[in-house]
Amino acid sequence: MKHLIVFAHPHQEGTNQAILKRMVQTLESQGHEVVVRDLYALNFQPVLTEADTEAMKVGNTPADIKAEQEYITAAEAITFIYPIWWTGLPAILKGYVDRVFAYGFAYGYGETGIAQLLTGKKGLIINTHGQSNEIYDQVGMTDGLKITSTTGIFGFVGIESVGHLLFGNAPYAEEAQLEAVLRQVEETVTTAFNN
Template sequence: MNHLVVYAHPNAESFNHAILETVVRSLQANGHRVVVRDLYALRFQPVLGQDDLAALDAGDVPADILAEQELIAQADAITLIYPIWWGGQPAMLKGYIDRVFSHGFAYVANAQGIERLLEGKKGLIINTHGTPKDIYDQTGMTEGLKLTTDTAIFSFVGIETVGHLLFGGIGYGEEETYNGMLKEVEEAVVSLFPAR
């Protein structure tokens, strides 16, 4: 399978980066082809501006958007790895979705409804957050995050969400705890995307 991993964290020493390395290593060990898009390292322009809107409406897709869309089109599976900041995605990733998952590429909306243009692809989301997981579960945040990504993004464009891992209490755990989380990531990836 062709896997596209979209990663959004500015710190190469972060736990998110350890998750990225685990995902890539696990996929490659199972014989999958992996392309990583590190949005901060790429200095991806996240702001959807009027120039973008005009160009997209005219069918003249800006080069940086087109490059990402071509990678998505080639992918059988898409994995998003990012931290939860202020109850949502980092602006970098939100901007990636705004600009790249555009009308006419990821979906078409018309009087008949929504046509999902990315059907047949699988999606995995891996998030971290500083708040303990129990609190997110009890307050409804966990379910809210799944609705705003699994449903409002992936399902909206036809991507089947096959997994969504959320790890809480990041920044307050022991090394053993983090190692256990990375093991969970590895097991999930191997299970969801077995050897070819």
């Protein structure tokens, strides 16, 4: 299976980077093809401009958007790995969605409503956050994040969700806690993408 991992964290060390490395190792060891798009390393420009939208209206998609759309088109599975900042996606990833999951590419409008143009692909979201999972569950944040990201992004464009993992206390994870997180990532990836 061909995988695209969209990674959005500015640090080259830490929990998110460890999750990325374990996911890539797991997938490649099982014979999957993996492409990683590290948005910070790419210095991805996240602001959707009027020039972008005007160009796309006439079929002249800007080169940086077109390149990312080609990775999505080639992928059979798409994973987003990112931290929760201020109850949502980091700006660079929100901008990636704004610019790349564009009208006419990821969705359209038809006589029956929204046309989902990315059907047939599987999607996984992996998040880290500073609060405990228990607090996120109690205040409804866990459910809210799943609705806004899994349903609101992947579901909107027709990507079939195979899971949404949220790992709390990420900045404070000790070695044993981090290894438990990585084992869960490995198990989820193995189960979700080998059926």
